[in-house]
Structure formats: structure tokens, C-alpha cells
Amino acid sequence: MKNRHHLRAQAGRRGRIRRVGSLLAIMGCLGLAATGCGLEPASSYVPPAGQGSIKPIEGLPQNASLVITSKNFTEQLILGKIAVLAAQAAGFKVSDMSNVPGSQPARKLMTTGQADMMWEYLGSAWISYMGHAEGIPDKQKQWQAVHDEDLGNGITWGEPAPLNNTYALAVRSEAVEQLGNISKMSQIADLPVSERTFCLESEFNSRPDGFNPMLKAYGLTRGAADGVPDENIGIFDTGAVYSATDQGVCNFGEVFTTDGRIDALDLTVLEDDRHFFPAYNVAPVFLTATLEKYPQLQDVFAQISPLLTDESMRALNYKVDVAGEEPADVAFNWMVSEGLITPAP
Incomplete structure (x- = not known):
């Protein structure tokens, strides 16, 4: 079964999916190590941010770096920028490889170790990547099943957000x-x-x-x-x-x-009161090797996940798809409003 988020991105299901910048450089790097690629998409801009509740990780090496990726529909672009801003506030030098066209290419960046982190959906992983015929409606059970199976792929899932894009x-x-x-x-x-x-x-x-x-x-x-x-x-x-x-x-x-x-x-x-639809909660996903090196990353993103709800995400998506704002600005303003970061002096 195809990944419905990938289908939506392909078909323009959101109606006004924004494709910011060129991704040709990224896709040319899919077969190479990310650290050797040295390329970032034109959409790698984010406003400069200062620390808020997310503070620089104590003792983090000066050259500590992360590669962050995302898919190329509105919600993923916003989440990708949130991740970039969070990692920068935590003290990392970030390579922004968000806006990758399609779920499978973004997933490949993770499974091949070319990216360190992205936001992913439980149902997408369980059904599309892992090949299970049906999703699990219970969020925690679905998360546990995905978490346990993906450990074998060198990927560790953080706790899921309330946001359930189903x-x-x-x-x-x-x-x-x-x-x-x-x-x-x-x-x-x-x-x-x-x-x-x-x-x-x-x-x-x-x-x-x-x-x-x-x-x-x-x-x-x-x-x-x-x-x-x-x-x-x-x-x-x-x-x-x-x-x-x-x-x-x-x-x-x-x-x-x-x-x-x-x-x-x-x-x-309407409330799905018989819990028919599978859980498509979003969660931060890390390369296990990266998380072992920087375990504090779990704490950084644990500050963000509880704030991502259906209602808050709808408002953010609205700002991009309807009001025409840039995903990076929308992500920045939301994080400032939540006290996660502050505007740079």
C-alpha cells in the first residue's frame, strides 16, 4: 500500500503545496555520504534565533553537526524548519535537507545514515516502509510497534506528538x-x-x-x-x-x-469515536548512532512534541497554504510564541 502522505504530496492534495528552492543538488547526493556532499537546498534559510527553553547542550563539541530532512508538503516543510531551529538553538551546526520530493527518498536519507533526524508519521512507517497491511488505531501501541521494528534499521523513534494527521x-x-x-x-x-x-x-x-x-x-x-x-x-x-x-x-x-x-x-x-482510522501521529525520528552520540537530543525534541496538536498544526498550515507565509517564518514565529527560542538580538 502506498504511503498516503507521499500520494498527497505527489497529487497536490493540499492544493497549494509549496516547493521552495531547487532540490536537484540534494537528489544528486542520495548515493553519497551526507557529510561529503557539502550541498544544501536553496530553502535552507531560517531566521536567526536565540535560546529560549531550548538551550545549548552543555559540553557539546564546537563542531557538532546534524543533517535534518523532511518531505516536501507544507506540514513537513514547517516541521523540518522547526527541527532546524531547535537543533541550532541546542548548539548544532545544521545542514538543512528538508523539502525532499517524496516519502521514500526522505526515508532513504535516514536508513542510509545520510540524515540524522526528521519528523515522521507512525502510520507511514508501519504501512509503507515496514509493509504491514493495516495500521493500529491506538497511538501508543502503534508507536511501540514502529519503535521496536525500526531499531533494526538503525533508527530510534522519540515519543509521539498529539498531532495525528489521519x-x-x-x-x-x-x-x-x-x-x-x-x-x-x-x-x-x-x-x-x-x-x-x-x-x-x-x-x-x-x-x-x-x-x-x-x-x-x-x-x-x-x-x-x-x-x-x-x-x-x-x-x-x-x-x-x-x-x-x-x-x-x-x-x-x-x-x-x-x-x-x-x-x-x-x-x-467529527470525533472518530470507534477508533477506525489508523494512528498517523508524528514523532521525531533519529539515526540511532547520532542519538547515542548526542542523547540530549531526545530532551530537546521532547519539549516540542507535546505542543504539536491537530489544532496548532492546522493553524500553522493555514499560514502557509492560505496566508502565503514562508514555512521558515511560520516555524520561527510559532517557536518564539511557545518560548522555545527567542529572536536573535
């Missing part, structure tokens, strides 16, 4: 009261059949872990007169689901929980 159903906020103050997915079955209308992308419509099994988990049958008749389901091009849901074409649209368009269009995400 599938969800959303409804336009002005319709919440009209639909009986709906807040949970289980309540859809209580609505009249005529109100059980859905906007979906083709991938989610046909995935073995997508729409049909989701309906089954919530006691509904696709195509049944007393379930979800086929005429209640609309299939839309990539990215059009959000606007269709906002315009009332359907009551329930398939979304990603951290997409900035949720806030931009004032959509309300």
Missing part, C-alpha cells in the same frame, strides 16, 4: 446544529438516510482501509436503502472535497485532520 470526516460548522449538534461519527447512523451524504476523493473511496470498511465499522452499509445509498456519495477531484463540503454539496467530507483548509472554511471535524 483521515477524518468533517461537516460545515453552520450545519452542526441542523444535524442535531453532531460531534461524533457514530451519530451519522442516527440521521435520516437523506442526510447521510458524503464527499470523497477517489483514493479514499476505493482503499481497503477507506470508506466502505469505515461505514461497516459504524454500522452502515454502502448501497443499502437504509444505509448509505450510492446516490448519497459524491466522488471529487483531489482537493475539491473541502470546498464541496463547505458549499453544502454533502454533509460529510473526507479530510485530513491537520489540513489548514479546515480552519479556512470553518469546518468541524
Whole structure:
């Protein structure tokens, strides 16, 4: 099964994915040791930062360096810049290799030891990299399974953030009261059949872990007169689901929980109260050899992870995708607001 984050990046699922700078230099280095490459993408800019709650690691060698990578969709660009700023505040010289086109190339930088750290999603690792057919909805169980298996690949996972970039159903906020103050997915079955209308992308419509099994988990049958008749389901091009849901074409649209368009269009995400969707929580991922050399890195990123929630990430994604701000500036301003760093004098 393909990595859904990789598919989203390829297809432009976020609608306004920003590709900042040229990555040709990076990709030319994939077969080389990162330390011998000596190249950084044009997008390696971050504003100068001073220490906040993240302080220089005591006794860190003056030449201590890290290579940080990320994938190339908005959320990953922001997370990559957060990692760069955190590592710099901790005293490292950082090579910024964020904005790598695709999940597999970014993963390869880690597994081949060419990068030291990135933010990764539990479900992506478990399903796409490790080849398991189904994800595990429980965050901690999914993290433990991924953590244990990836140790054999020379990779160590830090504790996951609350941020869970997984599938969800959303409804336009002005319709919440009209639909009986709906807040949970289980309540859809209580609505009249005529109100059980859905906007979906083709991938989610046909995935073995997508729409049909989701309906089954919530006691509904696709195509049944007393379930979800086929005429209640609309299939839309990539990215059009959000606007269709906002315009009332359907009551329930398939979304990603951290997409900035949720806030931009004032959509309300329903609680997956039967825990159908797999856990796609993000976590800091380290090259084990690097972590053994600099164990304090765990403490640095442990300050950040608890602050990364669906709500905070949606707001950050909004600033890039809708307001047009640069990922580096968005990451910097957020970290300053959280007291993690301070503006350089």
C-alpha cells in the first residue's frame, strides 16, 4: 500500500503545496555520504534565533553537526524548519535537507545514515516502509510497534506528538446544529438516510482501509436503502472535497485532520469515536548512532512534541497554504510564541 502522505504530496492534495528552492543538488547526493556532499537546498534559510527553553547542550563539541530532512508538503516543510531551529538553538551546526520530493527518498536519507533526524508519521512507517497491511488505531501501541521494528534499521523513534494527521470526516460548522449538534461519527447512523451524504476523493473511496470498511465499522452499509445509498456519495477531484463540503454539496467530507483548509472554511471535524482510522501521529525520528552520540537530543525534541496538536498544526498550515507565509517564518514565529527560542538580538 502506498504511503498516503507521499500520494498527497505527489497529487497536490493540499492544493497549494509549496516547493521552495531547487532540490536537484540534494537528489544528486542520495548515493553519497551526507557529510561529503557539502550541498544544501536553496530553502535552507531560517531566521536567526536565540535560546529560549531550548538551550545549548552543555559540553557539546564546537563542531557538532546534524543533517535534518523532511518531505516536501507544507506540514513537513514547517516541521523540518522547526527541527532546524531547535537543533541550532541546542548548539548544532545544521545542514538543512528538508523539502525532499517524496516519502521514500526522505526515508532513504535516514536508513542510509545520510540524515540524522526528521519528523515522521507512525502510520507511514508501519504501512509503507515496514509493509504491514493495516495500521493500529491506538497511538501508543502503534508507536511501540514502529519503535521496536525500526531499531533494526538503525533508527530510534522519540515519543509521539498529539498531532495525528489521519483521515477524518468533517461537516460545515453552520450545519452542526441542523444535524442535531453532531460531534461524533457514530451519530451519522442516527440521521435520516437523506442526510447521510458524503464527499470523497477517489483514493479514499476505493482503499481497503477507506470508506466502505469505515461505514461497516459504524454500522452502515454502502448501497443499502437504509444505509448509505450510492446516490448519497459524491466522488471529487483531489482537493475539491473541502470546498464541496463547505458549499453544502454533502454533509460529510473526507479530510485530513491537520489540513489548514479546515480552519479556512470553518469546518468541524467529527470525533472518530470507534477508533477506525489508523494512528498517523508524528514523532521525531533519529539515526540511532547520532542519538547515542548526542542523547540530549531526545530532551530537546521532547519539549516540542507535546505542543504539536491537530489544532496548532492546522493553524500553522493555514499560514502557509492560505496566508502565503514562508514555512521558515511560520516555524520561527510559532517557536518564539511557545518560548522555545527567542529572536536573535
